[in-house]
Amino acid sequence: MRIEDEIKGRFRNEYHKGLINLKYTTRQLSYEFNKSLKEHGLAEPQYNVLRILRGFSYEAPLSIGFIKERMLDKDSDVSRIIDRLFEKGLVSRIENPNDRRQKSIEITEKGLDLLDKMLKCELEVDTLLNNLTQTEVEDMNRLLDKIRLKE
Amino acid sequence: MRIEDEIKGRFRNEYHKGLINLKYTTRQLSYEFNKSLKEHGLAEPQYNVLRILRGFSYEAPLSIGFIKERMLDKDSDVSRIIDRLFEKGLVSRIENPNDRRQKSIEITEKGLDLLDKMLKCELEVDTLLNNLTQTEVEDMNRLLDKIRLKE
DNA sequence: TGCAAATATAAGTATAAACATAATATGTTG
DNA sequence: CAACATATTATGTTTATACTTATATTTGCA
Numbered sequence: 001m002r003i004e005d006e007i008k009g010r011f012r013n014e015y016h017k018g019l020i021n022l023k024y025t026t027r028q029l030s031y032e033f034n035k036s037l038k039e040h041g042l043a044e045p046q047y048n049v050l051r052i053l054r055g056f057s058y059e060a061p062l063s064i065g066f067i068k069e070r071m072l073d074k075d076s077d078v079s080r081i082i083d084r085l086f087e088k089g090l091v092s093r094i095e096n097p098n099d100r101r102q103k104s105i106e107i108t109e110k111g112l113d114l115l116d117k118m119l120k121c122e123l124e125v126d127t128l129l130n131n132l133t134q135t136e137v138e139d140m141n142r143l144l145d146k147i148r149l150k151e
Numbered sequence: 152m153r154i155e156d157e158i159k160g161r162f163r164n165e166y167h168k169g170l171i172n173l174k175y176t177t178r179q180l181s182y183e184f185n186k187s188l189k190e191h192g193l194a195e196p197q198y199n200v201l202r203i204l205r206g207f208s209y210e211a212p213l214s215i216g217f218i219k220e221r222m223l224d225k226d227s228d229v230s231r232i233i234d235r236l237f238e239k240g241l242v243s244r245i246e247n248p249n250d251r252r253q254k255s256i257e258i259t260e261k262g263l264d265l266l267d268k269m270l271k272c273e274l275e276v277d278t279l280l281n282n283l284t285q286t287e288v289e290d291m292n293r294l295l296d297k298i299r300l301k302e
Numbered sequence: 303t304g305c306a307a308a309t310a311t312a313a314g315t316a317t318a319a320a321c322a323t324a325a326t327a328t329g330t331t332g
Numbered sequence: 333c334a335a336c337a338t339a340t341t342a343t344g345t346t347t348a349t350a351c352t353t354a355t356a357t358t359t360g361c362a
Contacts, residue, residue, distance in 0.1 A: 003296065015280045018288045019180065021295045024223055026177040028299060029170065034350085043317055043350095064341060072174055075320060079342055084317080101327045101340040129166045131297050137169045143291045144169075144176045145154065146282050185320085194320095194347055215311060226350060230312055235347080252310040252357045 029128050036121045040114060041088070045081050047121070048072065050090060053107035054115055061104035063096065090114060180279050187272045191265060192239070196232050198272070199223065201241060204258035205266055212255035214247065241265060 003021050004010060011017035030044065037047050052070050056062055068078045082105060085091045090111035096102035107115075129137055154172050155161060162168035181195065188198050203221045207213055219229045233256060236242040241262035247253040258266075280288055 003292075013277065014285060014288045014292065015277050015283075018280050018283075018292055018295075019276060020223065021292050022173070022177045022180065025295045025298055026173045027224060029173065045318065072171065073178060073319070077318070081318080099328075103341070125170060126164065126166045129169050129298060131300050132166075132169075132294060134165060136294055136297070137165045139290065140294045141154075141165065141169055141172050143283060143287055143294075144172045146287070147176055147280060148179060149282050196348065224349075228348070250358070254311070
């Protein structure tokens with residue numbers, strides 16, 4: 001559907017439309033992905049933390065700060081996201097004896113098992129943009145990178 | 152900065168990168184815009200509701216449902232967003248005598264004054280994508296529309 | 303007419319972002 | 333070593349999304 005119809009609005013110009021289109025499309029993609037995650041009882045940031053913990057398990061245990069640097073959202077409240085994962089038994093959390101300010105976080109067996117069961121989610125990620133050809137995705141990435149360029 | 156460096160991650164392929172790039176770029180644009188809104192004490196959904204109320208004032212008063220249909224986020228909790236605007240005196244809310252299930256919402260003088268003072272925010276919207284040329288924005292809109300096509 | 307279904311909104315719960323502040327641990331410097 | 337700055341994490345508050353359930357009202361139909 002045309003974005004104008006989907007939000008029953010109108011745009012001042014192509015730039016205005018671009019901004020709304022970015023937000024609207026991103027939200028729709030997240031919505032579809034979240035439905036799959038919910039089936040496994042996870043919210044998206046929780047899933048992202050688990051994937052970081054698994055991805056860097058050769059450097060485990062990780063600190064909260066290390067995880068935070070790798071989150072999409074730099075303001076992520078990793079402390080409380082870890083709280084929820086800890087309560088579900090998906091991660092362990094102990095005080096780092098070398099620096100007692102830090103916590104040492106590791107993914108548990110249960111956490112790894114859950115990620116294994118969620119392989120479908122991972123594959124889905126690569127299909128959400130399937131309407132675009134390889135060249136088109138490359139074009140889009142080039143445009144998005146350009147949007148973020150400073151000065 | 153390259154998106155790979157910004158989130159200190161790696162991507163399986165261009166599609167995977169595209170998805171992350173969309174989320175990351177959209178979040179960054181929102182972040183910048185929200186800073187301006189905060190100066191006026193509004194969160195983004197509150198600002199959007201006010202703009203809808205002003206934009207359709209010739210059809211005023213509007214129902215909650217009418218507003219919801221025009222929100223970017225279709226699951227917006229417009230009832231409670233209106234609560235907050237009402238407490239700030241920016242909108243009025245009365246029971247619709249023709250259909251007492253509905254509420255009649257209107258923007259107040261105070262609300263209109265606030266929007267007037269926020270003209271800078273409105274102009275900023277059109278500059279957030281200024282790194283792109285007109286043709287590039289059009290390309291991006293075409294790509295985003297294509298992402299959302301069903302089958 | 304009477305009653306079930308549909309509609310409009312509100313309210314409850316869990317999760318998270320955004321922001322501020324606090325608490326504790328560590329590093330540095332005089 | 334004391335005083336101060338900095339680092340790391342936790343906590344508190346407000347706002348919002350996502351989802352569920354409740355309530356009041358209207359509508360449609362047997």
